[in-house]
Amino acid sequence: MEQKQVEKPAHSGQSAQSGQSESVIGLEVHVQLDAQSKLFCRCSTDYRNNAPNHNVCVTCTSHPGAKPWGVNESAIKNVVKIALALGCKLKVGEPIFIQRKHYFYPDLASGYQRTSKPFATGGELLGVGITEVHLEEDPGNYELKKGLVDFNRSGIPLIEIVTDPDMTTPSQAREFLEEISAILDYLNAVSSEPGSMRVDANFSIRGHPRAEVKNINSFKGVYTALTFEHSRHLNMIKNNLPLFLETRHFDEAKGSTITLRRKETVDDYRYFPDPDVPPIVLTKEFIDAVRKELPELPREKRERFVKSYKILPEEAFAICLEKLLADAFEKVGKKIKPQLAAGFFRGVLRKQLNYRTLSFRDSQLTPDVLVELLSLVEGNQVTEKVGEQLLIAVLEKKASSPKKFAQEHGLIGVADKSELEPIVDKVIAVNPKPVKDFLAGEGKALHFLAGIVMKQTHGKADPAQVQAMLKKKIK
Numbered sequence: 001m002e003q004k005q006v007e008k009p010a011h012s013g014q015s016a017q018s019g020q021s022e023s024v025i026g027l028e029v030h031v032q033l034d035a036q037s038k039l040f041c042r043c044s045t046d047y048r049n050n051a052p053n054h055n056v057c058v059t060c061t062s063h064p065g066a067k068p069w070g071v072n073e074s075a076i077k078n079v080v081k082i083a084l085a086l087g088c089k090l091k092v093g094e095p096i097f098i099q100r101k102h103y104f105y106p107d108l109a110s111g112y113q114r115t116s117k118p119f120a121t122g123g124e125l126l127g128v129g130i131t132e133v134h135l136e137e138d139p140g141n142y143e144l145k146k147g148l149v150d151f152n153r154s155g156i157p158l159i160e161i162v163t164d165p166d167m168t169t170p171s172q173a174r175e176f177l178e179e180i181s182a183i184l185d186y187l188n189a190v191s192s193e194p195g196s197m198r199v200d201a202n203f204s205i206r207g208h209p210r211a212e213v214k215n216i217n218s219f220k221g222v223y224t225a226l227t228f229e230h231s232r233h234l235n236m237i238k239n240n241l242p243l244f245l246e247t248r249h250f251d252e253a254k255g256s257t258i259t260l261r262r263k264e265t266v267d268d269y270r271y272f273p274d275p276d277v278p279p280i281v282l283t284k285e286f287i288d289a290v291r292k293e294l295p296e297l298p299r300e301k302r303e304r305f306v307k308s309y310k311i312l313p314e315e316a317f318a319i320c321l322e323k324l325l326a327d328a329f330e331k332v333g334k335k336i337k338p339q340l341a342a343g344f345f346r347g348v349l350r351k352q353l354n355y356r357t358l359s360f361r362d363s364q365l366t367p368d369v370l371v372e373l374l375s376l377v378e379g380n381q382v383t384e385k386v387g388e389q390l391l392i393a394v395l396e397k398k399a400s401s402p403k404k405f406a407q408e409h410g411l412i413g414v415a416d417k418s419e420l421e422p423i424v425d426k427v428i429a430v431n432p433k434p435v436k437d438f439l440a441g442e443g444k445a446l447h448f449l450a451g452i453v454m455k456q457t458h459g460k461a462d463p464a465q466v467q468a469m470l471k472k473k474i475k
């Protein structure tokens with residue numbers, strides 16, 4: 001879909017210093033829908049686990065004369081679900097045509113991609129307008145260097161969500177993507193396989209031609225590509241070099257973009273309604289039925305968590321980014337003080353998951369294990385620091401029961417004053433240099449000494465108490 005953004009055909013000679021250097025960012029988000037079979041045939045969508053060109057038939061490889069089957073109904077339902085969750089207005093009772101969008105790459109044997117007219121328009125998310133959502137088929141996989149094509153992916157149902165060019169910073173784009181991905185996760189409407197989301201990011205400096213960076217497959221990638229484009233555009237303008245309406249490729253390893261081609265226009269695609277596929281008509285009854293199935297969405301869940309569990313909005317935000325994580329919090333928060341659980345979920349748990357690039361789903365953690373772990377912290381049987389060690393042990397499959405692991409490794413217990421004192425005395429005695437540095441006003445030296453004490457207690461001491469004791473004794 002073409003972004004409705006006012007373009008100037010060529011460089012206008014404006015300088016970046018003229019004060020008119022506001023960034024204009026719009027996104028096109030493509031996500032594979034949760035479906036058992038492809039959009040216009042009944043081949044399996046499980047394209048990753050099969051040999052190349054295994055999940056194919058005459059339809060998805062466009063043999064001469066092969067006709068499409070009826071449009072996959074679960075795909076239609078999922079698009080409607082997503083459109084409703086984004087607050088879009090659906091087209092009711094009017095024909096939504098499937099169009100042929102012509103292009104000539106080997107990944108679609110037909111020479112065109114089937115793509116629907118918009119199902120819905122005019123939604124909003126985090127203050128960013130949703131221009132439209134529509135349904136389309138995924139092309140196959142084309143390995144340019146080897147000249148190989150695999151049609152397993154060809155025909156997988158995709159939703160394309162197009163935003164208005166309302167964003168002005170790369171961070172805003174990343175936040176928008178995190179939020180939309182949370183919504184899609186709650187709706188259970190898209191594939192949960194990695195790599196099922198691809199983003200085209202449109203960037204321009206207001207009043208100048210726009211570049212479209214194609215097929216970025218991570219949020220971090222979108223952020224990096226947009227940051228790169230921002231500097232590139234400003235540099236070009238500053239040096240009076242021409243900018244073009246163009247399509248660019250993101251090189252993830254280098255964190256940069258390179259030009260692919262001048263951007264196609266709507267005319268190049270020669271859209272026309274596919275005569276082989278009858279138009280889709282959404283009835284009010286169908287839409288109402290789908291609306292009734294909508295779950296509680298992230299925004300509503302956050303508000304409820306803040307209100308009923310008395311946790312901080314930023315804690316609720318982090319916890320509700322993944323539905324299973326939010327569900328787990330709710331189970332844990334019924335048995336453990338919710339504020340303690342929320343702090344742990346937002347801090348330690350998300351840190352350890354992010355570090356391993358794991359979602360909560362993939363971590364295989366259960367609410368029961370987290371309750372067992374946090375009971376130890378809540379009952380002052382272990383320190384928070386040890387709590388983190390126990391979580392790491394579970395994540396790394398070294399422990400299935402945090403309590404048993406803590407017992408076996410002597411981690412139970414919080415060191416009291418009488419246990420700490422001899423350790424602190426010894427650490428001060430054998431580290432004269434950092435002690436001297438601290439007395440000379442170097443705050444870092446105290447952290448260093450506290451670190452040694454914590455290590456010697458195997459994390460069983462309260463860090464604040466250790467620091468206080470060190471300070472008192474040194475002075």
Ligand SMILES: [Zn+2]
Nearest residue numbers: 041043057060
């Ligand atoms: Zn097929």
